[in-house]
Ligand code: SF4
């Protein structure tokens with residue numbers, strides 16, 4: 216297994232992490248716990264979960280019962296998260312996570328899912344970060360981290376505001392343009408970086424022909440190619456893969472074990488392949504992000520990518536809801552007056568107002584269906 220140093224913590228993390236959010240059947244405790252143990256035996260030592268991933272923490276706890284006996288010889292690290300926006304909820308969430316997993320401490324504890332700079336400021340103002348510091352002083356957590364779906368520039372600003380030790384963010388061959396600024400900021404500050412959704416939330420393996428451009432060797436699968444693109448980035452510590460079965464574990468481990476550094480030409484080819492293969496896709500460059508009506512266009516266009524890639528209207532709506540925090544009740548798109556400024560600015564010359572209208576219609580349909 217390839218290992219990388221996690222920021223300045225001294226922890227040598229496995230370059231592939233176990234994302235415990237995609238178990239096949241959470242009611243099958245034995246199957247889920249043995250998948251975790253299987254990954255550990257294959258050399259994966261970074262395990263990530265959250266209280267909101269169904270029974271994930273309890274299932275990890277079952278696997279950890281055995282793994283803890285071997286921890287001194289084969290160290291592993293555990294990461295979880297809290298939405299808590301005030302001291303008591305941060306502490307309560309941590310205590311619940313520790314109990315569920317049978318652990319005395321967490322290696323990485325994340326201020327979870329910061330969707331806007333305002334949301335971060337509010338949690339900080341309420342004392343959430345001060346509570347993280349107390350928990351660290353008490354030895355209940357080892358490292359204070361943050362997870363965010365904001366665009367790269369906003370994440371960069373957040374990392375400059377507080378001395379986090381690591382950051383968890385979405386990054387893949389599909390959406391790297393959104394997050395470049397965040398990776399640069401994290402590298403500058405010497406932070407550990409965990410890339411979640413390195414396989415585009417499952418889109419990359421589902422569309423191997425479309426994503427063929429990520430392969431740089433004839434003997435690799437599209438999944439291996441996509442993971443190696445992430446592994447190759449010196450700014451990224453861990454590629455966090457949500458595993459459902461042992462085949463997926465094997466493929467990811469193979470990507471790390473057979474990894475050879477990519478040349479600038481090869482990574483350049485992947486980046487330009489994105490443009491060529493997806494000239495109908497939004498690349499996340501954000502040149503359009505100056506709507507006079509305050510519409511966060513890149514977020515909506517990122518969700519529209521999922522419609523184009525075959526995820527259907529529900530996939531697009533899920534992306535808006537779970538990735539960007541835009542609910543069915545949100546009426547932001549009603550403000551579009553088709554002034555056309557965004558379309559003129561778009562580097563891909565995408566029909567942005569038409570796409571926004573489609574998204575608005577799909578949201579309206581889903582809202583109606585939800586009420587029936
Ligand atoms: S067309 Fe709509 S989304 Fe685009 S800039 Fe004008 S108001 Fe904003």
Ligand code: SF4
Pocket residue numbers: 496497498499500501502503504512513516560561562563564565567
């Ligand atoms: S300018 Fe075009 S490609 Fe760039 S983020 Fe906006 S919609 Fe996407």
